Amino acid sequence: MEYQVGQPGRIIVARFNDGDDVLGGLETIARRENLRAACFSMVGGIRKGGYVVGPETEAMPPVPVWRELTESHEATGFGTIFWHGDQPKVHFHGAYAKHDCVRAGCLRRDSEAFLVLEVVITEILGVDATRELDQESGMVLLRLASKR
Known part of the structure; x- marks a missing residue:
């Protein structure tokens, strides 16, 4: 386990x-506001999105299992924003509900809000965290710089 202690900045x-476009909009906010590290909560409606529900097996590199939202759903969840090179990268896990069907997963593409979707972003100050390519998994994962 690795960790760093930071403090909240702007809200x-x-x-x-x-x-x-939800994911694209979050990246735009991160760029405009120079949010280098942040977390966010989301609540509202989502109409469309490609999300991952886990790998096919435990083997490396993992092969994602994709699902699609193709109509309006209630949505809520939590995410983070850290940078990979010169780009902010959003990582969001949420629950998506329609009638009595509830799905959950990592929203990764083609995200589109339905009616209204509210997001509260908290900037994290005092941490040295980025996303870097992990050779074993082939994924861009959180990396904490060594702090002594």
Whole structure:
């Protein structure tokens, strides 16, 4: 286990309107506001999105199992934003519900808000964290710089 201790910085409240690109919008906010490290909570509606529900097996590198949201769902979840090189990378796990069907997974592509989606972002100050390519998994994962 590795960890660092930081403190909260700015709080950003964002409203995504019907049809807005959620993942792209979060990356835009991170760039405009120079958010180098942040966490966020999300609540509202999502109409579309490709999400991963786990690897096919435990073998490395993992082969993702994809699912698609193709109509409106209630959505809630938690995510982080850390940079990989010169790009902010969003990592979000959420639950998506329609009627009595509830799904959960890591939203990774084609995200589109339904009606309204609210996001509260908390900047994290005082940590040295980035995303870097992990050779074994082939994924871009969180890396904490050594602090003494």
